[in-house]
Amino acid sequence: MVATVTEVYLNPHQARRRAPTQYEDLLGDSIERAYGAGITELAALVAHLNRTGPGCPYNNGVWTEENYQEEIARLAA
Template identity: 75%
Template sequence: MQERYLTVHQTRRREPTGYEDLLGDSIERAFASGIADLAALVAHLNRTGPGFPGGGAWTEEGYQAEVARLAAEC
């Protein structure tokens, strides 16, 4: 019997966009540098990018809405 497992991209419907790759990389760098709260993560995104979709600055509410939107697309 073959062992069942979940591959990293098994549930992905499409390849990530360039924006999604940049956002994920920036979030990973934030976590690696010890950032662990939303306010600090939003500040990190505003310093390092990528920019908030449609312009303007990242906010806690905007970040939460954007992550929810991206999650719904997956």
């Protein structure tokens, strides 16, 4: 008899309480594109979001370093 061993892995969605909203998907996609383009500094990331969207859900759609950090903290809670 051959025993099989199942790899243990972290399913990134196992702690998720709900499916992401369209806004969350768009924000994540935009952040991933920024990282893929080599953008790693906060100021450059905020500038990228202001160019490509999605817009900030408050502050008339304009991202700042401060409201980006607040929004990411809110989404992570």
